[in-house]
Amino acid sequence: GDGSAAWRSAGGLVNGDVGFRGALGSLQANGSIDFPRTGRLRRLLADGSYDAHVRAAGLDVGAWALALGNDAPIEGQVDAGGTIRGRFPRLALTGKASLVNGRYGKLPIDRLSLVAASTFDRAKITDAELEVGSIVARGSGSFGFEHGAPVDFAIHAGGADIGTVVARLSGNRLPVSGSFEADVRVAGPLRKPRVTGGFDVEHGGFAGVVLPRTLGSFETNGRNVVLRDAEIAFQRGSLELAGSIPFTLAPAGLGPPSAPVTLEIGANGIALDNFAPLFPSGSSVGGMLNGRVALGGTAGNPNLIGQLALDGGALATPLETQPLKNLAAVLQFSGTQIRLVRLAAELGAGSIDASGSASFPDLVHPGADGTFDLTARVRNALLDFPAYGRGQLDGTLQLTHLPQHLARLSGGLTLQDATIPFAALVAPAASSGASSFLLPSTPTTPYGLPNFAFQLDLGVGRNVRVRSSVIDLGAQGNVKVGGTLAAPTLAGGFDSTGGTLTYFNTVFRLQQGTVAFQPDAGLIPVLVAQATTHVINPDPNPERNPTGSADITLGVSGPVTSLSIALTSDPSYDRQQILGLLLSAPAIGATNLFSTQPGLLGPGQAPQPGLPPGVTVPNASGLTVAQEAFGIVNAQFTRNLLAPLETAFGGALGLSSVNLTFDYTGAVGLTARKVLGKEINAVFGQSFGYPYRQTFGIEVRPSPATAFQLTLFQTYGQQDVLFPIVAGSQTRAFAAQPAAGQSGFSFSFQRFFR
Numbered sequence: 001g002d003g004s005a006a007w008r009s010a011g012g013l014v015n016g017d018v019g020f021r022g023a024l025g026s027l028q029a030n031g032s033i034d035f036p037r038t039g040r041l042r043r044l045l046a047d048g049s050y051d052a053h054v055r056a057a058g059l060d061v062g063a064w065a066l067a068l069g070n071d072a073p074i075e076g077q078v079d080a081g082g083t084i085r086g087r088f089p090r091l092a093l094t095g096k097a098s099l100v101n102g103r104y105g106k107l108p109i110d111r112l113s114l115v116a117a118s119t120f121d122r123a124k125i126t127d128a129e130l131e132v133g134s135i136v137a138r139g140s141g142s143f144g145f146e147h148g149a150p151v152d153f154a155i156h157a158g159g160a161d162i163g164t165v166v167a168r169l170s171g172n173r174l175p176v177s178g179s180f181e182a183d184v185r186v187a188g189p190l191r192k193p194r195v196t197g198g199f200d201v202e203h204g205g206f207a208g209v210v211l212p213r214t215l216g217s218f219e220t221n222g223r224n225v226v227l228r229d230a231e232i233a234f235q236r237g238s239l240e241l242a243g244s245i246p247f248t249l250a251p252a253g254l255g256p257p258s259a260p261v262t263l264e265i266g267a268n269g270i271a272l273d274n275f276a277p278l279f280p281s282g283s284s285v286g287g288m289l290n291g292r293v294a295l296g297g298t299a300g301n302p303n304l305i306g307q308l309a310l311d312g313g314a315l316a317t318p319l320e321t322q323p324l325k326n327l328a329a330v331l332q333f334s335g336t337q338i339r340l341v342r343l344a345a346e347l348g349a350g351s352i353d354a355s356g357s358a359s360f361p362d363l364v365h366p367g368a369d370g371t372f373d374l375t376a377r378v379r380n381a382l383l384d385f386p387a388y389g390r391g392q393l394d395g396t397l398q399l400t401h402l403p404q405h406l407a408r409l410s411g412g413l414t415l416q417d418a419t420i421p422f423a424a425l426v427a428p429a430a431s432s433g434a435s436s437f438l439l440p441s442t443p444t445t446p447y448g449l450p451n452f453a454f455q456l457d458l459g460v461g462r463n464v465r466v467r468s469s470v471i472d473l474g475a476q477g478n479v480k481v482g483g484t485l486a487a488p489t490l491a492g493g494f495d496s497t498g499g500t501l502t503y504f505n506t507v508f509r510l511q512q513g514t515v516a517f518q519p520d521a522g523l524i525p526v527l528v529a530q531a532t533t534h535v536i537n538p539d540p541n542p543e544r545n546p547t548g549s550a551d552i553t554l555g556v557s558g559p560v561t562s563l564s565i566a567l568t569s570d571p572s573y574d575r576q577q578i579l580g581l582l583l584s585a586p587a588i589g590a591t592n593l594f595s596t597q598p599g600l601l602g603p604g605q606a607p608q609p610g611l612p613p614g615v616t617v618p619n620a621s622g623l624t625v626a627q628e629a630f631g632i633v634n635a636q637f638t639r640n641l642l643a644p645l646e647t648a649f650g651g652a653l654g655l656s657s658v659n660l661t662f663d664y665t666g667a668v669g670l671t672a673r674k675v676l677g678k679e680i681n682a683v684f685g686q687s688f689g690y691p692y693r694q695t696f697g698i699e700v701r702p703s704p705a706t707a708f709q710l711t712l713f714q715t716y717g718q719q720d721v722l723f724p725i726v727a728g729s730q731t732r733a734f735a736a737q738p739a740a741g742q743s744g745f746s747f748s749f750q751r752f753f754r
Contacts, residue, residue, distance in 0.1 A: 012037050025059035025077065031084070046088050054095070056080040061099065076102025076109060093118045108132060121145055125153070135159035143190055151193050153186045162201065178204025178211065195220040208277025210235050223247060223259065237270030237289070246299050254364075257300025266292045267308065280317050287313030293333055302363050304333035313345065322348050322384040336360050340374065348382025350392065356399075374399040378413065391418020391464065399452075406484060407452040416461035422468035449485060456481040460494055473499035473510060479517055490517035493525070501531050501554070506582050508533045508554050527563060529556045535581050537571070544571045552578055683709070707750045714743045 001022015008015055012035040019028040031052030035044045059078045065071070082095020094117045102109035111131040117124050124142040131137075141153030158181040159165065167173045184197035196219040204211040216230030223246050230241040243263030246255060254261075272287040279285060293306035313327025327345040331338065336359060343354040356374030360366040376397045384390040395413035459478045466473045477494035496513030513529035530553060537550040550573075555566040567578045674682040679702055685695040697711035 026057045029054045052084045073105045089120045133164040134161045135165045151190045155184045157182045175207040234274040240266040255299045259299045263295040283317040303335045350380030369403045389420035410455035412457035414459040418464045451486045454481045470502040489519040491519045712745045
């Protein structure tokens with residue numbers, strides 16, 4: 001920029017001008033100094049008479065502060081004007097200044113104006129105004145420069161939206177709103193002033209919680225902040241605060257440790273529906289909170305005295321739609337002891353109740369040294385999580401903690417009469433297309449929760465089913481949960497109680513299935529399952545296909561993240577032929593599915609050239625499009641109607657499985673199974689088409705590949721040479737029976753090969 005200076009003197013009177021103008025603003029000063037005629041330089045300056053004027057425009061205060069050796073975190077442009085008159089030390093300074101687009105540290109300053117006058121012993125601010133967003137603060141007062149000189153300054157602040165100020169101060173948009181007014185007065189010695197004031201926030205809110213009014217008065221006494229008549233008014237109820245709290249500024253916090261604390265908090269009829277916005281959208285909250293708690297002791301060793309009580313509590317959220325009703329709880333505080341006297345609630349037709357106590361030698365750092373024991377009991381509680389299923393829960397949980405140990409969650413829970421979506425058990429992994437169970441196997445805890453240990457028994461009781469659009473499976477069993485939340489372990493497993501699986505538009509009925517967990521395998525279970533289906537068999541070979549139907553067995557085994565699937569059939573076919581049966585390949589033009597298999601020449605059939613007498617090779621399938629359509633419709637009918645009926649009927653009678661089948665010919669069959677022991681099953685079968693046949697039997701399976709079965713049968717009605725057997729999972733056993741005869745028994749030994 002440009003700088004200039006000019007002066008002239010006559011005798012002891014000196015007149016001059018000095019100025020600077022550039023990119024960092026302009027500064028201009030002019031005036032006169034009347035020096036004594038004789039004397040040393042210091043004496044001349046001290047006894048001189050001054051009359052000067054200073055003007056600044058657009059001065060970059062931050063750059064000039066650095067140039068003068070001051071690294072204060074200040075920014076902005078200053079316009080100012082002032083005068084200096086009188087003799088030293090009685091110089092009088094007057095002036096006014098304004099700062100725009102400023103900032104001091106993190107505090108943004110939209111506008112700051114100041115009108116002041118000063119001598120070398122005292123300064124008086126006639127008017128000061130600060131504007132930050134919609135907040136405007138005005139003040140006036142005086143202060144002295146000498147040691148022990150008093151200060152007396154009053155400020156009034158107000159604004160229509162406190163949220164904008166909080167956002168600008170913090171750099172984050174916080175959910176705070178409301179208009180406010182505040183008055184603050186600073187009086188007393190400059191080194192230890194007394195600050196008093198009051199505040200009033202109208203039409204406020206925090207995170208959606210409506211706060212019609214928040215008010216109070218305060219004062220400081222040394223490092224203590226004393227609250228008087230402070231009240232937070234909710235739409236229903238209020239929270240009162242009164243007392244003295246010590247603070248430190250460097251670092252900011254509660255303290256020092258030896259400073260006394262006296263704070264009383266009172267909850268007066270606070271309705272919990274005030275806090276509904278803090279819950280997921282669509283939630284309903286109810287209940288009333290009352291009580292008083294006093295915080296005493298010192299900042300380094302505080303204690304609590306009092307009681308809080310909740311009555312008529314209720315909660316329903318979209319995450320758990322079964323409402324929690326009639327919740328009542330009493331919490332008592334006694335020094336460093338906290339006691340949950342009672343907690344009771346209704347959940348569906350059941351209940352939840354809990355009690356316990358906790359002791360914290362140090363309430364400032366309660367985690368590591370705390371001792372607590374909390375017990376909760378669940379009886380017939382109905383839970384309904386849309387994303388994870390619904391069912392009835394019974395059992396007891398206990399949360400305990402000893403100093404310098406992890407907290408431990410122990411006990412046992414049993415789930416029954418439940419339906420669980422299959423998607424709730426297996427979810428797509430974030431990093432790949434493989435499946436992984438929802439519980440993480442990472443060394444960190446989910447959602448940043450504190451780590452704790454498990455010692456849980458989780459049981460699955462009666463009528464628990466896992467369902468999806470193609471799955472309806474029952475399960476029972478027990479799993480032990482161990483380890484920690486950061487590294488949980490599972491041991492045990494679940495056994496299937498029957499069900500259906502739709503695969504290739506065909507309903508498979510589950511015969512046996514297990515899900516096993518091993519502690520050294522983490523949370524990935526091993527699945528072993530076997531399911532069968534009864535399909536129409538168009539194979540024209542009467543020796544291999546005497547009944548016109550086939551049983552297909554679907555075997556699934558391995559970890560759930562890498563399952564292997566095997567297909568076998570009875571009569572025995574290769575994998576391609578089995579898939580052809582499932583897909584009804586002959587009905588869609590695959591006429592050579594069994595064309596390489598020679599068969600016996602039927603009555604009335606003419607011999608085919610080139611073949612031995614009495615032997616024929618078919619050139620077309622016996623399965624029609626109508627039969628294929630029936631197969632698809634029957635699959636949907638079985639899954640949607642028969643499977644639920646089988647489940648309900650079997651559960652009512654205590655049967656392991658009940659299977660109903662419908663064939664294209666109109667024949668209807670029923671088979672039932674009852675577990676008598678680990679390897680022994682009772683088997684019953686009934687066909688309802690003419691002629692009728694009933695069977696009773698005992699099946700022994702010493703291994704998955706071996707089965708023995710003794711069956712008694714009774715037939716009513718005239719039989720054909722080949723009796724039309726209708727059965728589901730027991731076709732092997734039925735086929736082993738004599739085709740002719742009114743009654744009798746059969747014994748079969750079966751060995752299965754892959």
